[in-house]
Amino acid sequence: MGNEAANWAYAEDFLVEDRVILSARDAADELGCVPVLPGAGQALQVLARALDARHVVEIGTGAGVSTTYLLRGMNPAGVITTIDREAEHHKAARRTLADAGFAPERARMITGRALEVLPRLTDGGYDLVLIDARKVEYPMYLEHALRLLRPGGMVAIDNALWHGRVPDPAQRDEETTAVRMTLKAIREDESLTTVLLTAGDGLCVAMTAR
Numbered sequence: 736m737g738n739e740a741a742n743w744a745y746a747e748d749f750l751v752e753d754r755v756i757l758s759a760r761d762a763a764d765e766l767g768c769v770p771v772l773p774g775a776g777q778a779l780q781v782l783a784r785a786l787d788a789r790h791v792v793e794i795g796t797g798a799g800v801s802t803t804y805l806l807r808g809m810n811p812a813g814v815i816t817t818i819d820r821e822a823e824h825h826k827a828a829r830r831t832l833a834d835a836g837f838a839p840e841r842a843r844m845i846t847g848r849a850l851e852v853l854p855r856l857t858d859g860g861y862d863l864v865l866i867d868a869r870k871v872e873y874p875m876y877l878e879h880a881l882r883l884l885r886p887g888g889m890v891a892i893d894n895a896l897w898h899g900r901v902p903d904p905a906q907r908d909e910e911t912t913a914v915r916m917t918l919k920a921i922r923e924d925e926s927l928t929t930v931l932l933t934a935g936d937g938l939c940v941a942m943t944a945r
């Protein structure tokens with residue numbers, strides 16, 4: 736044990752975020768929502784690029800930080816379906832995506848509660864699902880994500896370490912327990928190929944069977 740904190744900080748600062756992402760972070764700050772940290776955003780961009788993703792679902796748009804990272808990795812013809820219950824957040828995300836140079840048709844923004852919207856999305860129709868909305872609903876988001884993914888698709892769960900609370904057995908609040916239950920369900924699903932990355936606030940990535 737020794738340099739973990741310094742290693743983590745070095746990795747988070749490894750790539751410099753551009754003006755678009757930094758101004759989306761300012762917008763998120765004004766709205767009081769917390770975007771993915773740089774390491775998680777960059778991992779999402781690489782995953783979307785590796786999959787050459789054309790169809791992505793994002794649960795929790797915020798001001799569009801993760802949306803921008805994902806779109807930057809996706810196939811240039813790809814469309815992201817992004818869900819948020821706050822119309823104000825979608826408005827800010829639309830400004831972010833325009834600022835990043837993406838045509839409006841690249842993002843289908845659905846304003847509503849995730850658990851009401853997700854059942855309307857097509858089974859097996861998506862390459863990648865990002866989970867980043869209400870922590871207590873994570874186990875249910877996971878069930879939907881596994882239904883929505885095509886064979887060989889990926890689910891990514893942000894805040895998988897939830898500010899260090901998930902690994903600490905003394906933390907038993909509702910949100911931490913829900914994130915922990917989600918990770919347990921993933922770990923116990925032998926059909927998934929899984930990694931828990933320490934990037935950002937923890938990003939758990941699981942790939943469905945071929």
Ligand SMILES: C[S@@+](CC[C@H](N)C(=O)[O-])C[C@H]1O[C@@H](n2cnc3c(N)ncnc32)[C@H](O)[C@@H]1O
Pocket residue numbers: 763768769770771794795796797798799800801802818819820821824847848849850867868869872
């Ligand atoms: C952590 S922020 C998302 C940050 C975003 N992924 C990013 O990196 O910029 C969580 C978002 O989920 C939304 N949210 C919270 N509960 C929700 C729910 N039940 N259904 C849909 N969206 C929800 C909030 O309005 C907020 O914008």
